[in-house]
Amino acid sequence: AQSVTQPDIHITVSEGASLELRCNYSYGATPYLFWYVQSPGQGLQLLLKYFSGDTLVQGIKGFEAEFKRSQSSFNLRKPSVHWSDAAEYFCAVGATVGGADGLTFGKGTHLIIQP
């Protein structure tokens, strides 16, 4: 069975600083990987996804992520954070394209932005 680990429960970053959120996955075959963001009291919004091809994927809101098969990682990055980026971030893995049988989520990383 697949699993996702987000080692950082909370991360605090100053506004304008760079950001990296870590995600490690466990899956025997080629994974389908996703990053979602959840603002307080809201549903989840997809930031980006990796299915195949270029291992560096670009997403919305200036986010990018890099798939590293050798490290079983899919870390999320942003060069300069804005106060509006404060939210909960979830990494997820699916066993099939589009996660037809559901996604497995990490426990999330809570991002705090300092002024």
Add this chain to the structure above:
Amino acid sequence: NAGVTQTPKFRILKIGQSMTLQCTQDMNHNYMYWYRQDPGMGLKLIYYSVGAGITDKGEVPNGYNVSRSTTEDFPLRLELAAPSQTSVYFCASSYRDNEQFFGPGTRLTVL
């Protein structure tokens, strides 16, 4: 498009009561899902459906039932509510080869 809509937004139940959480999508997606989100635990899959008339269990199906009579609707039924079912419930949908779109959630408290 309204996307994925869920009703109600909030609900308080007494132990042993039953209720149905409604989920509707207007994107003509084949696949639909129910997740529950508990604090610090991420989302866990309860049930999913790959099309009308087809449903399957996810990771945490006990205490829940679902049906899928139409492409648009995927209601989640709690028959005998228990405090352990206090959670935030999210419905999602996807089209084959695409990402999942989530509804705004239903916050359920069982007392």
